[in-house]
Amino acid sequence: MNALAATSRNFRQAARLLGLDSKLEKSLLIPFREIKVECTIPKDDGTLASFIGFRVQHDNARGPMKGGIRYHPEVDPDEVNALAQLMTWKTAVAAVPYGGAKGGIGCSPGELSRSELERLTRVFTQKIHDLIGTHTDVPAPDMGTNAQTMAWILDEYSKFHGHSPAVVTGKPIDLGGSLGRDAATGRGVMYATEALLAEYGKSIVGSTFVIQGFGNVGSWAAQLIHEKGGKIIAIGDVTGSIRNKAGIDIPALMKHRTEGGAWKDFHGAEVMDSSELLVHECDVLIPCALGGVLNRDNAPHVKAKFVVEAANHPTDPEADEIFAKNGVTVLPDIYANSGGVIVSYFEWVQNIQGFMWDEEKVNMELHKYMNSAFHHIKAMCKSQDCNLRMGAFTLGVNRVARATLLRGWEA
Numbered sequence: 001m002n003a004l005a006a007t008s009r010n011f012r013q014a015a016r017l018l019g020l021d022s023k024l025e026k027s028l029l030i031p032f033r034e035i036k037v038e039c040t041i042p043k044d045d046g047t048l049a050s051f052i053g054f055r056v057q058h059d060n061a062r063g064p065m066k067g068g069i070r071y072h073p074e075v076d077p078d079e080v081n082a083l084a085q086l087m088t089w090k091t092a093v094a095a096v097p098y099g100g101a102k103g104g105i106g107c108s109p110g111e112l113s114r115s116e117l118e119r120l121t122r123v124f125t126q127k128i129h130d131l132i133g134t135h136t137d138v139p140a141p142d143m144g145t146n147a148q149t150m151a152w153i154l155d156e157y158s159k160f161h162g163h164s165p166a167v168v169t170g171k172p173i174d175l176g177g178s179l180g181r182d183a184a185t186g187r188g189v190m191y192a193t194e195a196l197l198a199e200y201g202k203s204i205v206g207s208t209f210v211i212q213g214f215g216n217v218g219s220w221a222a223q224l225i226h227e228k229g230g231k232i233i234a235i236g237d238v239t240g241s242i243r244n245k246a247g248i249d250i251p252a253l254m255k256h257r258t259e260g261g262a263w264k265d266f267h268g269a270e271v272m273d274s275s276e277l278l279v280h281e282c283d284v285l286i287p288c289a290l291g292g293v294l295n296r297d298n299a300p301h302v303k304a305k306f307v308v309e310a311a312n313h314p315t316d317p318e319a320d321e322i323f324a325k326n327g328v329t330v331l332p333d334i335y336a337n338s339g340g341v342i343v344s345y346f347e348w349v350q351n352i353q354g355f356m357w358d359e360e361k362v363n364m365e366l367h368k369y370m371n372s373a374f375h376h377i378k379a380m381c382k383s384q385d386c387n388l389r390m391g392a393f394t395l396g397v398n399r400v401a402r403a404t405l406l407r408g409w410e411a
Contacts, residue, residue: 011029032059037127134348189286190225211288334392
């Protein structure tokens with residue numbers, strides 16, 4: 001099941017649990033605005049190339065819309081729509097005053113030079129500058145984009161509207177980016193895992209972990225869990241996997257990988273088959289890579305007691321049902337990986353105030369938000385008699401529905 005179908009299915013289930021009016025339910029699903037623009041740029045060889053850019057602004061009942069911009073050849077309106085909708089519920093679960101949005105340009109960033117990427121980003125910004133803004137819609141980096149992309153958007157937008165650092169988040173520190181933003185999603189995953197284990201009388205110390213994916217989120221989650229005394233017994237990505245039942249030395253592994261070392265050449269662990277990673281015996285499994293990796297084929301063989309969804313949509317609905325039967329507790333992505341958007345909110349606040357925080361304050365506030373969201377989800381699970389995924393969805397949908405009704409949506 002793709003992301004759009006899964007998100008809409010979870011939304012409808014939450015709406016039924018909450019007893020939402022059918023007209024309100026329909027109104028919450030329909031995006032506020034969909035933007036499609038043509039971006040034509042001169043390539044380095046003098047030829048012209050055209051790309052299609054999208055921005056879907058889903059909902060602004062709780063505040064300015066918020067969401068990433070991705071550069072990927074398969075960017076299409078359906079996918080952008082699903083992700084914009086998901087951001088609406090995610091920001092509500094995290095209790096940050098935002099709505100949801102998402103954007104993208106259908107291109108292969110790896111095939112474009114740096115100057116071509118800059119021209120493309122600036123043309124896209126020129127086409128949408130009057131529809132984004134500090135109090136309207138605040139973009140952020142996503143797949144295929146980074147802090148540099150945000151710097152170009154900020155510069156181009158500021159030509160029209162004056163210096164506006166809060167128009168994008170995930171910027172370079174030198175242009176008003178926030179300390180702690182790089183590690184935020186991985187740190188949020190660690191805080192979420194801590195809250196979940198505490199609920200069962202356990203802690204990170206003494207628990208065993210398997211981490212799938214070693215990009216930004218996976219590597220930060222691994223480092224922070226290791227620092228907290230967790231034992232990471234297997235880790236890997238598409239290029240290979242390793243295990244050591246006594247625990248892998250994560251700082252040594254980080255050094256090895258940063259220097260370009262292959263998994264198989266790391267001395268502190270043995271090589272394992274990557275297909276066995278998700279079904280390896282452990283207390284906590286953390287998928288940090290692609291969507292749909294836990295499905296009806298491998299879900300019956302998962303031996304972890306807890307699954308913490310650091311990736312977006314890693315568990316298919318069929319796998320969810322199998323986990324429920326087998327007593328595996330799943331902490332949903334809509335909460336578990338929300339550390340990134342929470343610290344993006346802190347960056348926005350710092351830019352508006354013109355007063356920057358130190359990293360300790362950023363991490364302390366993130367801890368507070370992650371803990372508070374977890375307790376609100378648990379309260380929702382109790383009142384709705386549902387699992388953690390539905391607890392998170394009902395919490396998010398209920399907050400957006402309440403804000404919509406208070407504003408007078410039929411007026």
